[in-house]
Amino acid sequence: MTQADNNRPGGDNTDDAAVVTVLHVCQNYSKTEVLHDVSLEIRRGEIVALIGPSGSGKTTLVSAIMGMLAPQSGSVQVLGARMPNRMLLGSIGYMAQNDALYTDLTALENLRFFGTVLSMSKQQLRAAIPQVAGVVGLAKDLHTKVGNFSGGMKRRLSLAISMISNPPILILDEPTVGIDPELRRQIWTELRRLAGEGKTILLTTHVMEDAQQSDRLIMIRDGMNIAEGTPDEVVEQFSAPTLEDAFIAAGKGQDAHHSNH
Ligand SMILES: Nc1ncnc2c1ncn2[C@@H]1O[C@H](COP(=O)(O)OP(=O)(O)OP(=O)(O)O)[C@@H](O)[C@H]1O
Numbered sequence: 001m002t003q004a005d006n007n008r009p010g011g012d013n014t015d016d017a018a019v020v021t022v023l024h025v026c027q028n029y030s031k032t033e034v035l036h037d038v039s040l041e042i043r044r045g046e047i048v049a050l051i052g053p054s055g056s057g058k059t060t061l062v063s064a065i066m067g068m069l070a071p072q073s074g075s076v077q078v079l080g081a082r083m084p085n086r087m088l089l090g091s092i093g094y095m096a097q098n099d100a101l102y103t104d105l106t107a108l109e110n111l112r113f114f115g116t117v118l119s120m121s122k123q124q125l126r127a128a129i130p131q132v133a134g135v136v137g138l139a140k141d142l143h144t145k146v147g148n149f150s151g152g153m154k155r156r157l158s159l160a161i162s163m164i165s166n167p168p169i170l171i172l173d174e175p176t177v178g179i180d181p182e183l184r185r186q187i188w189t190e191l192r193r194l195a196g197e198g199k200t201i202l203l204t205t206h207v208m209e210d211a212q213q214s215d216r217l218i219m220i221r222d223g224m225n226i227a228e229g230t231p232d233e234v235v236e237q238f239s240a241p242t243l244e245d246a247f248i249a250a251g252k253g254q255d256a257h258h259s260n261h
Pocket residue numbers: 029030034052053054055056057058059060061097
């Protein structure tokens with residue numbers, strides 16, 4: 001553990017400590033309930049995937065975990081602190097679903113900008129920028145204006161930015177959209193390395209390969225946590241041959257549940 005980790009709130013977490021604890025969270029927009037009594041726990045060094053169909057509440061749940069919204073009921077704790085908590089912003093590297101990048105600036109300038117916002121020194125940036133750019137395969141494109149990047153390159157730059165300050169928690173909203181299989185593999189190797197160092201990684205995904213590679217899956221449907229476990233356990237819970245079949249079976253089960261109420 002680095003000195004920086006020790007200085008962070010809750011940075012002395014032991015290996016099996018819960019880094020994220022969500023308890024009975026409910027969230028409504030107007031009269032629509034988007035999250036219904038969601039509880040979950042994520043431990044240090046785990047890679048957890050939230051999987052669920054479009055509109056099931058994954059991004060809303062992630063926003064509550066990050067403290068970008070205060071849920072109407074229930075609680076969220078991150079590194080032992082109740083969220084929302086501004087002190088924890090620097091401890092969470094976030095990759096949003098919509099790339100929030102400066103298109104008039106180069107990739108290098110974007111990385112420098114976001115690193116500076118996080119109070120990184122010039123020396124820290126000099127070391128971190130080539131490292132994170134290498135991870136996402138953008139080392140040769142650092143001097144290109146982001147406005148000239150493809151969609152996948154923008155996703156990769158957003159991922160690099162989320163990692164720039166080496167935060168203990170990464171929250172990645174659909175990180176591999178538009179990323180080709182070879183680079184996806186490279187990114188997964190890096191995520192595994194980071195988890196091995198004790199980083200905690202939460203991602204949302206529709207991509208079954210990503211779900212399959214995660215340590216644990218949390219299936220979200222209609223704002224509810226309907227299944228949880230390792231990929232093999234989830235497949236078993238639905239008596240399905242593959243994860244994709246389990247995902248489809250979960251949808252059918254949920255539809256049947258609705259028609260009975
Ligand atoms: N600020 C908001 N105001 C009103 N409704 C919202 C707001 N944010 C999200 N919603 C609604 O809440 C529901 C859940 O949205 P959310 O973005 O959390 O789903 P998601 O699972 O992340 O979907 P996707 O996979 O498509 O990103 C959707 O019906 C969405 O329209």
